Amino acid sequence: MQQVVIGTEYGTHNLATQDVDTPIPKAGEVLIKMKAASLNYRDWEVVNGQYHENFPTGMVPLSDGAGEVIKVGNQVTSFAPGDRVISSFWQGWQSGELKDSPAAKSLGGPLGGCLSEYQVIAASGLVKMPASMTFVQAATLPCAAVTAWQALITKGNIKSGDWVLVQGTGGVSMFAQQLALMHGARVITLSSSDTKLDTAKQNGALHTINYQTTPEWAVDVNRLTHGQGVDHIVEVGGPNTLSQSLACIAPGGQINVVGYLGGKDGSINPLQILQAHATVRGIAVGPTSSLQALCNAIDANGLEPLIDREFQWQDYRQAFDYLASGNHLGKIVLTF
Template sequence: MRVIELRGFSVDQLTLAERPWPEPGTDLQPGDVLVAVKACSLNFRDWLMAQGSYNPRQKLPLIPVSDGAGEVVAVGPGVTTFKPGDRVLGHFFPAWLAGEPSVEKFSVSMGGPYDGWLCEQRIFPANALAKIPDHLSYAEAAALPCAALTAWSAIVTMGRVQPGERVLIQGTGGVALFALQFAKLCGAEVIVTSSSDAKLEMAKKLGADHGINYKANPDWGKAARAMTNGAGLDHIVELGGAGTLMQSIRAIRPGGVISMIGVLSGPSNDLHIPLVVMQQIRLQGVTVGSKEGLDAMLRAMAVAKTKPVIDSHFEFSEPGVRDAYRHMGKGAAFGKIVIGLT
């Protein structure tokens, strides 16, 4: 079967290769599920992995990409939750079924250190899969596992955003747009920041109540706070990292929550820790979520008929995959980047 292997830390080292087809009669162990992959989607993590920035000690070759969706071909002994023909999507942390995270629950993750979805067929443990809601295509389902669940964890599971609360979301990438959609499902008032007025207008069409162009207004934290008549935001989805955190601290209300997700903006020497203490701000790190959280998110999306925003589609080929990665590296996508295998 065809697979894409990362053979060195460079996008140019994403290489089309052949590996043996999995044999249902001999390769499936108890609890295993064989999936024919239909679509994959990229996260910023996949870009970092290809550069060697995420884990310089990652063993190669690696089949990359943590997120995908496909059709069940066969199931191993003891599997009762899936059957051939079922449409499924992936769960990033197969060992994290529920509860708080731990070293053990973080020990298994798709697309590094373990092989990911960028192949024609793949055997997964049943715990690494969930059924696709009926209203979603394979491409749309492939966009969910990491980005959507991270946003769900930030807004719902840990953030517990309530109707009428004010939420600020940085950017218009995959996680950001899912956070916007989920915050609106919760009944929140949402501010989105971007360097592009055109993207801010698109975000408003998705439900954003306000937009701030952070290039035109570098002191966007002050501008966001002014939108609340000085009270401050209840919750901020922090996707920039150290370089934007000080603006988030200036914008958040006393006792508010900043969900730390991204590291896109690089380092900063302008972080005033006393403000965090004096205003009793909660800084909450968010790393995807549990299978329990994934199932809850999928139920909510099925009821609300929520669909992801797809930025672009690329073909499953060596040049197609490399182009998809390069597009991710530019940081200009509005929504998710999908690689199709059908």
């Protein structure tokens, strides 16, 4: 079988395809024939040595995959050959808080990931795909959708009628929009592109704002919510957007710090948090129980991820370049 590994140096152009023996599942493990894998911004950071933790060369990247069970190891009773499964981002974080699972590790760094024709994954780190989904759709869920779920549902206790602000139209943000709508919330979506904002609106955003032409977008958010502000924000911009977010969070609202696309350094005024009575919370994807809850919700409500483009897995360099271009809306998927 073939797999792709981080080469002797970081960089998308240094990724290398190699032939290796197909792995054999040990006790508690499952051998999966990968059918699709999706790209996250984190994966681009990992292969380019820009993640906050550097992983060794020779590691297989990509946290998110969906495939078919080929063989199960001893003691595996929850899966059987032919099952359609998705990988959980965190292996060993089953539920509750991450601090209670100190041995948990994520796929695609430090654990070998899904850019591989076959992969062995612990049965405890797999979930059956929603019945309605294709492999391509299911491969988009483990990182981006679970992050949005963890922020808005597991932690956020979102309610029908709540206001939600999503920043940008990438993978996490479009899932945040879709999951907020699934729960009856009202969504305001930001983007640098009017074309993408049109698509966000066609997919249910109540209001849209171009954050490049309107850098002080908090004023508009407050006007659109009749001075009330929004109840939940999924923050992907980091220091460049946090102060705007604090200026339009409703009293007692929740800001979920997920990303730092605008940079990793900056300062915030604590008085803004205090005066807003805001909860500012860090999110690190979520446990396997959140992936399972998301799949249950998709089984009940249906949800079709917004997929921008599919590439053959051998075209992984073009796929990473496309992600880096920022031209996508929603997810980018590799097919096997």
